[in-house]
Amino acid sequence: MPTELDPLERHPKAVGPGEQMRMHNSTCFGCGEQSPAGLRLKMFAGDDFFVTATMEVESRFEGGPGVIHGGILSTAFDDVMGMAPLLIGPSAVTVHLEVDYRRPIPIGSTLQFRADIMGRQRRKVYTEAIAHIGDPDDPVATAHAIFVTIRAREHFAAHVENSQLSDDDKRRLRAP
Numbered sequence: 001m002p003t004e005l006d007p008l009e010r011h012p013k014a015v016g017p018g019e020q021m022r023m024h025n026s027t028c029f030g031c032g033e034q035s036p037a038g039l040r041l042k043m044f045a046g047d048d049f050f051v052t053a054t055m056e057v058e059s060r061f062e063g064g065p066g067v068i069h070g071g072i073l074s075t076a077f078d079d080v081m082g083m084a085p086l087l088i089g090p091s092a093v094t095v096h097l098e099v100d101y102r103r104p105i106p107i108g109s110t111l112q113f114r115a116d117i118m119g120r121q122r123r124k125v126y127t128e129a130i131a132h133i134g135d136p137d138d139p140v141a142t143a144h145a146i147f148v149t150i151r152a153r154e155h156f157a158a159h160v161e162n163s164q165l166s167d168d169d170k171r172r173l174r175a176p
C-alpha cells in the first residue's frame with residue numbers, strides 16, 4: 001500500500017452503522033437475492049470504514065471432502081471487500097485480490113467476515129478482510145484487495161443486455 005494516502009470520509013449517502021448494505025446488483029453471485037445459485041451474503045455497514053457479512057457454508061460449496069472450495073471463499077472475500085468502498089463513495093471494481101487460507105472451513109459452518117478500508121489513493125481503494133467461524137482473533141482466512149472506482153453506468157453499459165436482471169431493471173440502467 002502506498003504511504004501517501006488521501007483522507008477517508010464516509011459518504012453522506014452511505015447506509016448508517018449497523019444497517020444492511022444495499023445490494024449493488026440483485027443478481028450478483030455474491031450478494032444478490034435473485035442470483036439463482038449465489039452465495040447470498042448478507043452485509044452490514046460498520047462504524048467508520050468497515051463492513052461485516054455472514055455466509056452459510058452450504059454443501060453445494062464443497063471443494064475437498066466436507067470443506068469449502070477455495071474459489072468460493074475467494075469469491076466471498078471479493079464481494080465483501082468490494083462493498084466497503086461504497087461507504088466512502090462511488091462503486092469500485094476489483095483489480096487485485098489475494099487470499100491466505102489458514103484452516104479448512106467445514107461445510108455447515110457459518111462464516112463471518114469483516115472487511116476494512118485501509119486507505120485510498122486517487123481511484124484506488126485498499127482493503128483487508130478476515131473470515132472466522134466464531135473467534136475473530138483466530139481467523140480461518142484473511143485477504144487483501146485493491147479496488148478502482150468507476151462510473152458504474154458507463155463501465156457496465158455494454159454488458160447490461162447480457163445480465164440476468166429483469167427487463168425493468170435493464171431499462172432503468174439504460175436510462176440517461
Ligand SMILES: CCCCCCCCCC(=O)SCCNC(=O)CCNC(=O)[C@H](O)C(C)(C)COP(=O)(O)OP(=O)(O)OC[C@H]1O[C@@H](n2cnc3c(N)ncnc32)[C@H](O)[C@@H]1OP(=O)(O)O
Pocket residue numbers: 024030078079080082083091092093094095096121122123124146148150152
Ligand atoms: C459495481 C459495484 C460493485 C460492488 C461490489 C462488487 C464486488 C465484486 C467485485 C468484482 O468482482 S469486480 C469484477 C472483476 N474486476 C473487473 O472486471 C475489473 C476489470 N478492470 C477494469 O475494468 C479496468 O482495469 C479498470 C476500469 C478497473 C481500470 O481501468 P482504467 O483505465 O479506468 O484505469 P487505470 O488503468 O488508469 O487504473 C487506475 C489506477 O488503478 C491502478 N491499477 C489498475 N490495475 C491495477 C492492479 N491490477 N493493481 C494495482 N493497481 C492497479 C492504476 O495503476 C491506476 O493507479 P494511479 O491512480 O496510481 O495511476
